[in-house]
Amino acid sequence: MQLHLLNRSVASSHVYRDALRAMGDDDYLLLIEDGVYGAVAPLVEHFSSIAGRLFALREDLESRGLEERCAESVIVVDTEGFVQLTEETERTVSWF
Incomplete structure (x- = not known):
């Protein structure tokens, strides 16, 4: 199980496609920094294939x-939940 971190908006970068292709069936994706724009409609539809495994960092949403x-x-x-996700997974992969 891996935690994938995405810091770019799906509106301005296609790196999310690479992240989705690389994800295993039990991997998680955490949207951070500008990646959290992918947590709002209609951009969130890009992540429909990983329903239940898509996370967004509250502090970045708020900011x-x-x-x-x-x-x-x-x-x-x-941030505490972010740390917990890193502890639950074997490794972390960053997509920038």
């Missing part, structure tokens, strides 16, 4: 004024 617009399908975690 961009997106917390209230975050899709219900996205699991929002704070």
Whole structure:
């Protein structure tokens, strides 16, 4: 099990496609920094194939004024939740 970190918006970069292709069936994806734009409609639709395994960092949502617009399908975690995800997974892969 791996934790994939995506820090780029799906609106401005296609690196999310590489991340999705690299993900295993039990891997998680955490949207951080500008990646959290992918947690709002309609951009969240790009992640429909990983429902239940898509996370967004609360602090980054808040700093961009997106917390209230975050899709219900996205699991929002704070920094402590981020740390917990890293502890639950064998390794972390960053997509920048």
